[in-house]
């Protein structure tokens with residue numbers, strides 16, 4: 001059964017799908033997802049079955065986009081993984097708003113430590129490293145405030161500092177994951193230019209954050 | 214709530230690793246099946262598909278999916 005080639009898969013699943021072949025694909029995707037997700041994520045067998053059911057619909061709907069660059073089962077498994085992660089992320093973050101995570105706070109006063117943009121140097125470092133880490137942090141904080149758009153600042157804070165997944169932030173901002181990645185890319189480029197203009201090099205950053213043991 | 218140095222370091226690193234021409238998540242997804250097969254075959258994917266390789270370094274969401282795909286494929 002696993003020896004079916006790409007053409008055979010596509011032919012059997014096109015039009016009215018062959019039920020035996022569909023069942024074989026379902027089983028393959030289920031085994032793969034179960035193995036990939038069970039150790040690291042909290043998923044039940046019924047979650048897995050739901051993911052695979054949604055994935056099968058997507059696979060059938062998108063059959064004509066399969067270009068045969070990989071094995072058919074690899075391509076289908078990729079779709080199943082995407083479906084599963086989208087659902088896991090949605091559930092995990094469903095009760096958290098962007099406003100909770102990234103309050104509209106552009107005030108200069110961070111002495112309270114309340115802003116997500118205020119960071120503390122780790123205490124176990126030598127004073128030298130602390131100073132450098134602290135000053136780099138302060139500089140980056142200023143640049144994020146001054147050089148980025150509100151949208152870029154919000155997205156970068158939510159994703160890089162608060163750990164909200166890209167697609168969850170995207171949905172809350174009324175955009176999509178791909179567009180948000182590009183927005184963040186522009187933000188990173190801007191910050192890189194500005195840091196370099198301040199004479200900060202990648203070596204400085206590495207030295208500040210990777211102290212010798 | 215303050216941000217741990219770990220996150221600041223990762224953000225700094227991602228800023229300095231920024232390239233002018235990065236692909237987005239859609240293109241990465243498009244090529245991920247091939248990239249995963251080449252990875253499992255032990256190919257030098259960093260040279261063969263540098264854009265995907267770099268995107269996976271920069272994008273946690275795509276990286277998580279790629280890692281799950283790899284482990285699923287190891288079973289097949």
Ligand SMILES: [Zn+2]
Pocket residue numbers: 181237238241268272273274275276
């Ligand atoms: Zn991505």
